[in-house]
Amino acid sequence: xxxxxxxxxxxxxxxxxxxxxxxxxxxxxxxxxxxxxxxxxxxxxxxxxxxxxxxxxxxxxxxxxxxxxxxxxxxxxxxxxxxxxxxxxxxxxxxxxxxxxxxxxxxxxxxxxxxxxxxxxxxxxxxxxxxxxxxxxxxxxxxxxxxxxxxxxxxxxxxxxxxxxxxxxxxxxxxxxxxxxxxxxxxxxxxxxxxxxxxxxxxxxxxxxxxxxxxxxxxxxxxxxxxxxxxxxxxxxxxxxxxxxxxxxxxxxxxxxxxxxxxxxxxxxxxxxxxxxxxxxxxxxxxxxxxxxxxxxxxxxxxxxxxxxxxxxxxxxxxxxxxxxxxxxxxxxxxxxxxxxxxxxxxxxxxxxxxxxxxxxxxxxxxxxxxxxxxxxxxxxxxxxxxxxxxxxxxxxxxxxxxxxxxxxx
Numbered sequence: 001x002x003x004x005x006x007x008x009x010x011x012x013x014x015x016x017x018x019x020x021x022x023x024x025x026x027x028x029x030x031x032x033x034x035x036x037x038x039x040x041x042x043x044x045x046x047x048x049x050x051x052x053x054x055x056x057x058x059x060x061x062x063x064x065x066x067x068x069x070x071x072x073x074x075x076x077x078x079x080x081x082x083x084x085x086x087x088x089x090x091x092x093x094x095x096x097x098x099x100x101x102x103x104x105x106x107x108x109x110x111x112x113x114x115x116x117x118x119x120x121x122x123x124x125x126x127x128x129x130x131x132x133x134x135x136x137x138x139x140x141x142x143x144x145x146x147x148x149x150x151x152x153x154x155x156x157x158x159x160x161x162x163x164x165x166x167x168x169x170x171x172x173x174x175x176x177x178x179x180x181x182x183x184x185x186x187x188x189x190x191x192x193x194x195x196x197x198x199x200x201x202x203x204x205x206x207x208x209x210x211x212x213x214x215x216x217x218x219x220x221x222x223x224x225x226x227x228x229x230x231x232x233x234x235x236x237x238x239x240x241x242x243x244x245x246x247x248x249x250x251x252x253x254x255x256x257x258x259x260x261x262x263x264x265x266x267x268x269x270x271x272x273x274x275x276x277x278x279x280x281x282x283x284x285x286x287x288x289x290x291x292x293x294x295x296x297x298x299x300x301x302x303x304x305x306x307x308x309x310x311x312x313x314x315x316x317x318x319x320x321x322x323x324x325x326x327x328x329x330x331x332x333x334x335x336x337x338x339x340x341x342x343x344x345x346x347x348x349x350x351x352x353x354x355x356x357x358x359x360x361x362x363x364x365x366x367x368x369x370x371x372x373x374x375x376x377x378x379x380x381x382x383x384x385x386x387x388x389x390x391x392x393x394x395x396x397x398x399x400x401x402x403x404x405x406x407x408x409x410x
Contacts, residue, residue: 056145064307314338
């Protein structure tokens with residue numbers, strides 16, 4: 001039997017259809033949750049961080065960490081390894097990670113009318129019509145952004161992306177499953193040598209991408225019968241050295257026969273290639289209302305291979321902490337609006353894993369004692385020697401990594 005992938009809109013009876021297909025045939029069901037768990041085991045990245053790859057928004061720290069690209073590399077590898085088996089039913093967002101040159105897959109999309117979806121949202125979640133419409137719109141936009149990222153197509157329900165598009169509200173669950181079962185028997189979906197090779201190419205390119213990601217690299221990877229093509233899409237000054245390092249890492253992956261590197265169409269643009277430095281702090285939020293000071297501080301830390309972002313007041317900082325999840329915060333105390341004391345208090349209450357270094361020009365011994373009792377990692381005075389601050393940032397980062405390693409070991 002061919003494999004099946006099913007992509008769907010929320011509140012389209014997709015779970016029922018998938019279950020009906022699964023119960024009829026001896027398929028191995030692979031859901032987004034399964035792939036996220038497998039990718040987390042491969043990478044050591046928490047599933048909720050991996051899931052952020054589905055979002056259209058990108059963290060302000062991504063240009064330093066490549067976290068979205070690293071997440072996608074591990075997700076692709078988890079999907080690729082799932083396809084080493086036959087009779088696989090892939091259900092969810094991650095169906096769109098499967099390359100189209102793998103032809104022994106029936107690609108299905110389940111849709112439904114807005115009226116039907118609103119009714120189902122009311123039944124399943126007790127949502128009002130207004131709430132359901134807002135929720136469906138938001139989730140459809142998320143799916144559209146995901147499909148645009150993976151396929152370059154604006155409409156996630158575009159029939160050209162699928163072998164079948166089934167309107168579940170008019171076809172119903174049992175009939176939908178029957179149609180999928182019938183089309184899965186098509187001779188066009190038989191496993192061929194070329195399609196099997198496409199799976200092997202997908203696995204190899206995914207393994208290479210993960211090997212490079214583990215070393216902090218982010219390049220486009222293509223594989224064909226053991227030959228690997230690496231495309232560098234950002235400008236780098238020492239191109240030959242980078243190419244040699246990429247080739248060395250790639251050649252260490254089992255199954256690689258030859259490696260070729262090239263520069264892509266975006267190579268000559270202003271964006272500079274950055275290798276993620278795992279040992280350096282890469283998610284540092286600087287919070288200070290002195291704009292010139294904090295911008296200059298950010299630039300100086302970036303020259304030391306640290307990843308930084310800035311916020312100019314406490315309220316913005318708290319919003320950015322929620323959205324971008326910094327790991328270390330350098331925090332001024334005396335700011336208009338929400339003070340640094342309150343920011344520190346809220347951070348340690350809501351995000352205790354985040355380390356906070358207080359950097360102030362007006363603090364007293366009493367302020368220092370208050371901050372340390374609230375959970376600050378360190379307390380420094382302005383003006384601060386950049387080397388002293390850099391060392392404290394490294395110590396805070398190492399403390400975070402140690403706690404993370406202990407958590408993984410536990």
